[in-house]
Amino acid sequence: MLDIKKIRQNPDLIKELLSLRNPHYAKILNELLEIDKQYREKLIEKESLEAERNMLSKLVGEKKSKGENTDSERESLNSIKEKLKAINGLEPILAEKQQEFLLELPNIPSSDTPYGKDENDNKFIMEWGTKPSFSFQPLEHNDLGNANQELDFERGVKLSKSRFTVIAGKLAKLERALINFMLDKATENGYQEYSLPVIVNSDSLYGTGNLPKFKDDLFKIEGEELYLIPTAEVPLTNLHRNEILKEEQLPLRMTAYTPCFRSEAGSAGKDTRGIIRQHQFNKIELVILCKEEEAIAEHERLTNNAESILQALELPYRKVQLCAGDLGFSASKCYDLEVWFPSQEKYREISSCSWFSDFQARRTQIRFKRTDESGKSKNEFVHTINGSGLAVGRTLAAIMENYQTEDGEIIIPKALRPYLKQSSLV
RNA sequence: GGAGAGGUGGCUGAGUGGCUGAAAGCGGCUUCCUGCUAAGAAGUUGUACGGACUUAAAUCUGUACCGAGGGUUCGAAUCCCUCCCUCUCCGCCA
Numbered sequence: 001m002l003d004i005k006k007i008r009q010n011p012d013l014i015k016e017l018l019s020l021r022n023p024h025y026a027k028i029l030n031e032l033l034e035i036d037k038q039y040r041e042k043l044i045e046k047e048s049l050e051a052e053r054n055m056l057s058k059l060v061g062e063k064k065s066k067g068e069n070t071d072s073e074r075e076s077l078n079s080i081k082e083k084l085k086a087i088n089g090l091e092p093i094l095a096e097k098q099q100e101f102l103l104e105l106p107n108i109p110s111s112d113t114p115y116g117k118d119e120n121d122n123k124f125i126m127e128w129g130t131k132p133s134f135s136f137q138p139l140e141h142n143d144l145g146n147a148n149q150e151l152d153f154e155r156g157v158k159l160s161k162s163r164f165t166v167i168a169g170k171l172a173k174l175e176r177a178l179i180n181f182m183l184d185k186a187t188e189n190g191y192q193e194y195s196l197p198v199i200v201n202s203d204s205l206y207g208t209g210n211l212p213k214f215k216d217d218l219f220k221i222e223g224e225e226l227y228l229i230p231t232a233e234v235p236l237t238n239l240h241r242n243e244i245l246k247e248e249q250l251p252l253r254m255t256a257y258t259p260c261f262r263s264e265a266g267s268a269g270k271d272t273r274g275i276i277r278q279h280q281f282n283k284i285e286l287v288i289l290c291k292e293e294e295a296i297a298e299h300e301r302l303t304n305n306a307e308s309i310l311q312a313l314e315l316p317y318r319k320v321q322l323c324a325g326d327l328g329f330s331a332s333k334c335y336d337l338e339v340w341f342p343s344q345e346k347y348r349e350i351s352s353c354s355w356f357s358d359f360q361a362r363r364t365q366i367r368f369k370r371t372d373e374s375g376k377s378k379n380e381f382v383h384t385i386n387g388s389g390l391a392v393g394r395t396l397a398a399i400m401e402n403y404q405t406e407d408g409e410i411i412i413p414k415a416l417r418p419y420l421k422q423s424s425l426v
Numbered sequence: 427g428g429a430g431a432g433g434u435g436g437c438u439g440a441g442u443g444g445c446u447g448a449a450a451g452c453g454g455c456u457u458c459c460u461g462c463u464a465a466g467a468a469g470u471u472g473u474a475c476g477g478a479c480u481u482a483a484a485u486c487u488g489u490a491c492c493g494a495g496g497g498u499u500c501g502a503a504u505c506c507c508u509c510c511c512u513c514u515c516c517g518c519c520a
Contacts, residue, residue, distance in 0.1 A: 040476070040477095043475080043476060043477095043489085044476065044477070044488095046489080047475095047476065047477085047488060047489045047490090048477095048488075048489090050488085050489060050490085051488055051489070053500080053501080054488095054489090054501080056500070056501090057444075057500050057501040058444070058445080058501080059500095060444080060500055060501070061443095061444035061445080061500090061501070062444085062445080064444085065444085065445095070500080073500070074500055075500095076500095077500040077501085078500075080500090081500075095475095244473090377455090379473080
């Protein structure tokens with residue numbers, strides 16, 4: 001959520017910056033400003049009536065204790081009450097509307113975010129690793145996994161429905177090894193590990209911006225205001241919702257492994273083969289809360305932490321910076337890490353590392369007390385940063401494809417060998 | 427799930443209709459004092475949203491907030507209703 005005060009002070013600048021994402025935001029902003037004006041008029045009217053009421057009520061109390069007559073005060077109080085009733089029918093509606101418009105506006109892109117409309121305008125940053133060259137036609141991971149039913153798509157459907165997969169045997173062990181490896185790596189990099197609820201309430205989802213706009217992407221528990229998490233970003237970020245942190249606690253670096261649940265509404269027909277796009281998948285998430293002046297460095301750090309996992313696994317990847325048009329709703333700057341899939345000869349997203357400035361923190365009300373040299377302190381919103389480190393299913397698939405041999409074996413990356421007792425999977 | 431008790435400021439804990447944004451204590455901060463690793467004295471001490479002033483900060487001022495939401499009343503932390511949460515006992519259970 002953007003700061004309404006900043007919008008009031010600088011409407012034209014904000015309009016211009018939001019138009020970098022999409023020109024239609026200018027219209028929403030105009031509507032917001034109009035509603036905001038009306039809202040404040042009503043608020044002033046309401047508060048001055050309340051002030052008058054409080055004053056007169058006090059007077060009634062005093063007079064009554066002295067046994068004096070209070071009829072005239074009562075009369076004006078009753079008329080104030082009527083007026084207040086009328087305003088109370090209107091003011092909260094305007095407040096709510098103002099809030100709604102505010103929630104519809106996305107974050108402002110950072111100054112170094114490239115211009116552009118969609119993913120084709122994203123900026124290439126770097127490429128790492130050597131793409132494997134095969135003397136044979138490399139198979140897709142689903143074919144590799146299907147061979148001995150270690151990726152069991154049919155039974156996944158039997159148990160649940162499409163886009164659910166059973167992972168069995170050695171691949172299941174490999175997945176577990178990946179989870180442990182990634183969590184250990186995160187801990188080494190200074191993140192505190194958490195084990196979290198994967199069902200959360202709607203307040204938490206409003207906080208991270210999944211509600212109200214992206215309701216269709218979520219699985220909801222029937223009959224309750226509870227949802228399955230689409231990512232551990234939700235519980236991790238909300239851990240400190242409505243809290244005022246101590247300045248010396250920051251930066252706060254947190255990590256968690258959780259299953260993630262996404263309804264994938266609107267992606268029918270996309271990535272139907274394999275385990276690239278599932279309703280349920282495992283992910284290690286990295287979240288940082290920090291001060292504004294630390295944010296750029298922490299964002300780079302988190303991205304490097306995610307990259308270090310790909311590097312340790314020796315998986316070729318590239319790093320791109322998203323352009324304004326492709327930027328997620330809440331993000332102000334974002335790097336995507338894309339891992340190489342030889343069967344498709346394509347890079348596919350495996351981690352998205354975003355800096356949200358104070359956009360999420362304003363929604364979630366995560367603040368810290370900043371004390372200046374003179375000893376005065378003020379509450380300030382933290383900056384939030386997060387990214388995957390990494391998506392486990394996609395990493396598993398990438399390892400299968402990049403490390404396959406002609407006779408259908410999968411070589412285990414060196415970094416994972418301490419976690420498994422073998423150096424290849426058949 | 428059943429029965430009972432309860433939810434007040436950073437913490438402990440008063441407060442059952444008006445002078446309570448909230449006593450008292452603790453803690454925190456500021457200043458003073460004592461020649462020493464601590465004691466004492468005084469002051470101060472929440473959040474949000476408006477308004478005035480201002481380039482801004484500071485300041486002044488209004489409103490709201492005593493688990494959440496609604497209601498009664500001229501006036502509610504205090505009365506009523508709904509919900510949520512915590513504790514104790516019972517039941518169930520990995």
